[in-house]
Amino acid sequence: MPKQTFFNLPEEKRKTIVNAAIYEFAEYGFEAASINRIVANSGISKGSFYQYFEDKLDVFKHLIDMLAHEKMEFFMDKHPSSTNMDTFQYYRWMIKTGMEFNSTNPRLVQAIGRVLLGEGMYYGKDFEEYRKQSTRALTAMIQQAIERGEVDPSVDVDLAVMIMETWNNAISTYFLNEGMKQRDIMKWVRSAKTQEVIDKLLYVMEYGLRKTESEFTSAT
Amino acid sequence: MPKQTFFNLPEEKRKTIVNAAIYEFAEYGFEAASINRIVANSGISKGSFYQYFEDKLDVFKHLIDMLAHEKMEFFMDKHPSSTNMDTFQYYRWMIKTGMEFNSTNPRLVQAIGRVLLGEGMYYGKDFEEYRKQSTRALTAMIQQAIERGEVDPSVDVDLAVMIMETWNNAISTYFLNEGMKQRDIMKWVRSAKTQEVIDKLLYVMEYGLRKTESEFTSAT
Amino acid sequence: MPKQTFFNLPEEKRKTIVNAAIYEFAEYGFEAASINRIVANSGISKGSFYQYFEDKLDVFKHLIDMLAHEKMEFFMDKHPSSTNMDTFQYYRWMIKTGMEFNSTNPRLVQAIGRVLLGEGMYYGKDFEEYRKQSTRALTAMIQQAIERGEVDPSVDVDLAVMIMETWNNAISTYFLNEGMKQRDIMKWVRSAKTQEVIDKLLYVMEYGLRKTESEFTSAT
Amino acid sequence: MPKQTFFNLPEEKRKTIVNAAIYEFAEYGFEAASINRIVANSGISKGSFYQYFEDKLDVFKHLIDMLAHEKMEFFMDKHPSSTNMDTFQYYRWMIKTGMEFNSTNPRLVQAIGRVLLGEGMYYGKDFEEYRKQSTRALTAMIQQAIERGEVDPSVDVDLAVMIMETWNNAISTYFLNEGMKQRDIMKWVRSAKTQEVIDKLLYVMEYGLRKTESEFTSAT
DNA sequence: TATGAATGAGCTTTCATTCAT
DNA sequence: CATGAATGAAAGCTCATTCAT
Numbered sequence: 024m025p026k027q028t029f030f031n032l033p034e035e036k037r038k039t040i041v042n043a044a045i046y047e048f049a050e051y052g053f054e055a056a057s058i059n060r061i062v063a064n065s066g067i068s069k070g071s072f073y074q075y076f077e078d079k080l081d082v083f084k085h086l087i088d089m090l091a092h093e094k095m096e097f098f099m100d101k102h103p104s105s106t107n108m109d110t111f112q113y114y115r116w117m118i119k120t121g122m123e124f125n126s127t128n129p130r131l132v133q134a135i136g137r138v139l140l141g142e143g144m145y146y147g148k149d150f151e152e153y154r155k156q157s158t159r160a161l162t163a164m165i166q167q168a169i170e171r172g173e174v175d176p177s178v179d180v181d182l183a184v185m186i187m188e189t190w191n192n193a194i195s196t197y198f199l200n201e202g203m204k205q206r207d208i209m210k211w212v213r214s215a216k217t218q219e220v221i222d223k224l225l226y227v228m229e230y231g232l233r234k235t236e237s238e239f240t241s242a243t
Numbered sequence: 244m245p246k247q248t249f250f251n252l253p254e255e256k257r258k259t260i261v262n263a264a265i266y267e268f269a270e271y272g273f274e275a276a277s278i279n280r281i282v283a284n285s286g287i288s289k290g291s292f293y294q295y296f297e298d299k300l301d302v303f304k305h306l307i308d309m310l311a312h313e314k315m316e317f318f319m320d321k322h323p324s325s326t327n328m329d330t331f332q333y334y335r336w337m338i339k340t341g342m343e344f345n346s347t348n349p350r351l352v353q354a355i356g357r358v359l360l361g362e363g364m365y366y367g368k369d370f371e372e373y374r375k376q377s378t379r380a381l382t383a384m385i386q387q388a389i390e391r392g393e394v395d396p397s398v399d400v401d402l403a404v405m406i407m408e409t410w411n412n413a414i415s416t417y418f419l420n421e422g423m424k425q426r427d428i429m430k431w432v433r434s435a436k437t438q439e440v441i442d443k444l445l446y447v448m449e450y451g452l453r454k455t456e457s458e459f460t461s462a463t
Numbered sequence: 464m465p466k467q468t469f470f471n472l473p474e475e476k477r478k479t480i481v482n483a484a485i486y487e488f489a490e491y492g493f494e495a496a497s498i499n500r501i502v503a504n505s506g507i508s509k510g511s512f513y514q515y516f517e518d519k520l521d522v523f524k525h526l527i528d529m530l531a532h533e534k535m536e537f538f539m540d541k542h543p544s545s546t547n548m549d550t551f552q553y554y555r556w557m558i559k560t561g562m563e564f565n566s567t568n569p570r571l572v573q574a575i576g577r578v579l580l581g582e583g584m585y586y587g588k589d590f591e592e593y594r595k596q597s598t599r600a601l602t603a604m605i606q607q608a609i610e611r612g613e614v615d616p617s618v619d620v621d622l623a624v625m626i627m628e629t630w631n632n633a634i635s636t637y638f639l640n641e642g643m644k645q646r647d648i649m650k651w652v653r654s655a656k657t658q659e660v661i662d663k664l665l666y667v668m669e670y671g672l673r674k675t676e677s678e679f680t681s682a683t
Numbered sequence: 684m685p686k687q688t689f690f691n692l693p694e695e696k697r698k699t700i701v702n703a704a705i706y707e708f709a710e711y712g713f714e715a716a717s718i719n720r721i722v723a724n725s726g727i728s729k730g731s732f733y734q735y736f737e738d739k740l741d742v743f744k745h746l747i748d749m750l751a752h753e754k755m756e757f758f759m760d761k762h763p764s765s766t767n768m769d770t771f772q773y774y775r776w777m778i779k780t781g782m783e784f785n786s787t788n789p790r791l792v793q794a795i796g797r798v799l800l801g802e803g804m805y806y807g808k809d810f811e812e813y814r815k816q817s818t819r820a821l822t823a824m825i826q827q828a829i830e831r832g833e834v835d836p837s838v839d840v841d842l843a844v845m846i847m848e849t850w851n852n853a854i855s856t857y858f859l860n861e862g863m864k865q866r867d868i869m870k871w872v873r874s875a876k877t878q879e880v881i882d883k884l885l886y887v888m889e890y891g892l893r894k895t896e897s898e899f900t901s902a903t
Numbered sequence: 904t905a906t907g908a909a910t911g912a913g914c915t916t917t918c919a920t921t922c923a924t
Numbered sequence: 925c926a927t928g929a930a931t932g933a934a935a936g937c938t939c940a941t942t943c944a945t
Contacts, residue, residue: 028925052362054275058919068927073920141361142272182443189413197405223402231451248908278936288910293937295908468929492802495714498915508931513916515929581801582712622883625857633849663842671891688904718940728906733941 025085029075040065040075041089044082049134053083053142080149083138087153090128090135097124110168111229114187118194118225119218125198126209136199140192161187190228194221245305249295260285260295261309264302269354272362273303300369303358307373310348310355317344330388331449334407338414338445339438345418346429356419360412381407410448414441465525469515480505480515481529484522489574492582493523520589523578527593530568530575537564550608551669554627558634558665559658565638566649576639580632601627630668634661685745689735700725700735701749704742708794713743713802740809743798747813750788750795757784770828771889774847778854778885779878785858786869796859800852821847850888854881 029037043064047056058079062072076082101120108116125132139150161184169176197220198212205211249257263284267276278299282292296302321340328336345352359370381404389396417440418432425431432438469477483504487496498519502512516522541560548556565572579590601624609616637660638652645651652658689697703724707716718739722732736742761780768776785792799810821844829836857880858872865871 031925052274054272054362057917059917069920069929070922070927071925074925074927078919179443182440185413185417186444186447189409192413193405193409220402223399224406227406227451228447229451231447231449251907277934279934289937290910290912290939291908299936471928492714494712497913499913509916510918510931510933511929518915582714619883622880625853626884626887629849629853633845633852637845660842663839664846667846667888667891669891671887671889691904717938719938729908729941730906730943731904734904734906738940 024088025076025081026074029085032075036067040067041086044086045131045134047134048083048086048138049130053079053138056083086131087135087139090131091156093128093131094121094124097127110165113164113168115225115229118191119221121191122194122198122212122221123209125195125202126212129202129208132195133199133203136195140196157191158184158188186228190224194224244308245296245301246294249305252295256287260287261306264306265351265354268303268306268358269350273299273358274362276303306351307355307359310351313348313351314341314344317347330384330391333384335445335449338411339441342414342418342432342441343429345415345422346432349422349428352415353419353423356415360415377411378404378408381411406448410444414444464528465516465521466514469525472515476507480507481526484526485571485574487574488523488526488578489570493519493578494582496523526571527575527579530571533568533571534561534564537567550604550611553604555665555669558631559661561631562634562638562652562661563649565635565642566652569638569642569648572635573639573643576635580635597631598624598628626668630664634664684748685736685741686734689745692735696727700727701746704746705791705794708743708746708798709790713739713798716743746791747795747799750791751816753788753791754781754784757787770825773824773828775885775889778851778881781851782854782858782872782881783869785855785862786872789863789868792855793859793863796855800856817851818844818848846888850884854884 029040032040040061043061046064047061051057056079058069058072061082062069065072076085098117098120101123103116139153162180165178165180165183169178169180201217202208202211211217249260252260260281263281266284267281271277276299278289278292281302282289285292296305318340321343323336359373382400385398385400385403385407389398389400422428422431469480472480480501483501486504487501491497496519498509498512501522502509505512516525538560541563543556579593602620605618605620605623605627609618609620641657642648642651692700700721703721706724707721711717716739718729718732721742722729725732736745758777758780761783763776799813822840825838825840825843825847829838829840861877862868862871871877
């Protein structure tokens, strides 16, 4: 967590620093990111940086928190009023809303995604907690679905979560690789072609899961 | 490619160096890998290192080549005599044989996987070619399947490849994350539980693909 | 150009660093100059060096700028009030004033001269611009002389410039080789013997040029 | 001086090594020349190099000796039978024959010239002796001219030598800078334009010297 | 005589972090 | 709070030279 001094800063200055950090992590990843360049691009002094943040990890964690917070707000706003969706419909809505959100702040998404999905997979300690968060959320979602009677209780929850995470990552990576090449990302996301690709991917997963529901049960 | 001097080395010394390199890349990834540490762990001098290899990338490429070579030999040995498999059976065989192979040299697999699937996704130039290789292989496999009449010609090949790669990566990552925690990796891979997980994942993909073959066609 | 941090330094420290740099380039030339030695002789850390300068070339360019600046000031001060000199008298004044100036900071002159007249002749890119400066100045001087009617318009300007540059370099080298052996350089420069040598050299050139003005014309 | 082992080598191998050395010094100068690259380009082993030569300086000195030897032979061959030339005619012949010679082995000339006229001017110890050789030769030439009664005995010999050396260097540098850009160097040297430039330079010097012969006398 | 593996000091440059002002 | 000078370890890499075979 950034130090209090950081939050006391005028908003504009805070944004400048955050943007420089986003740029740096998006461009170089976590390991190769340079605090030297961040302070140079922020226009703040090196000393100031260390009065705002503990170290490189601290800035990055702040970006994660920002992303999580913004994402939550975005999802709250867009949440469908009618809850007559089954779990697969809900997952599909989540994925699509997620891509819409990604378009609103693609650079930040890129920075976090690059680190957590790339290097972070292997760092263990530092980023494990963050990756577990989404695991927990998906687990809760499926368990809720079971409780609601939408999903067969014999389903292997961990396995379902693993599959869903795989698709999350795959689609996120697709967004990062293809979307970042576009000029107008939002337009690209909403384009018929992109939607079609996503739809097909989700259909594969969905029908795969449904069809194999009998197979798809835990022995434990 | 390492220089000739490297191949002139006694095998034991070569192995020591290679092992130190594997350890380093597996532990730190490519960017953060330190040649200083590699030479320290190999017990060779810095000067010697640069008489064996061009640079850091050169060592790493050698590891890739080693892996590719060993993998090919392993697959040659295990190749099923009867070829009455359809494409999905073949893919399933490939995945399972791949995991068996991974167990024979898990640390090397980890080193390469970490870099190519982690950092490498974003580095572009240096590792792009290696990642394209597997894409090409999968594309060829599916096209062959179409020619054989096993797969509906209207299938969107690129999309199918993308899905298969996603599963390759997912299973590879699963192996890396879970398998590396085990004491006896081969035993873990061959255990009923692990096989079951892999089976279920593959069923999901297979039935998903089959079921949605009608959806799963390219409009273009 | 050195970074701002360098100019913020107390003058004494700046001088210490500059002197160490002058010594290094004078002693070893550009290519063989060692930043390690410069920082050791300056008493600053290696990290500090790179907070003051971009790289080795940057320090050296700073020395060039210093020399150019000091030289200009020196020439401004000494500029003759009466301008009734013809071009040859002016050139003679320039050469002699140049040698007087060289005596005021011989080590700096040696450092720059060694690099620009020595290695720099073959490096091309890095130092070309600096050498072209003096060429341009001489060209302008001669063209001005032609416009003033002092010099026959049919003179081959490029050739005349080449000859003058040759003498500049020759006299500069003479200063560097002979002068640096002296204990009191200024005294040596002002001595009757040295002045006589220079005078004779200049006479040779001057009468050579005058006498051959008819030959000394461009056919183009 | 190279060791005996070097001279025991078959001529072809010796030439290969020499050519690699010429290339290296011509391309990088003395200081930056790399023995590593020389042996790589020669196809000999590093150990062999040190059995042929003491060190880098030793190879270079061998190149100087070669150049001196070849130059002498070339001049012997071309020496004019009639000796009815005065000193200036002789000097002119020397310069022109020198340029012809340079064209026969321009790369070697470039290598030596770059070092002796560039870096070497300031190295002092290592190359001083070689530069003194040409000084001695010119001194001898003028003294001989005096003895023959061609030149006024009151001429300041050292000064005349200095002027002649300046022109030697200037013309040599001109050859190096302009000539090396040409495709057919010999053709360029013999072209009317090049000859004209050289002629004019020599006229300037010659008439300058003649005209100022009265001034051009030593007081000592 | 020939080899080439081995070496360690050296190179330029970047890094995260501290601390006196 | 803000500053930015100072630092030394570490990075990747090249060097001339030695020496056992």
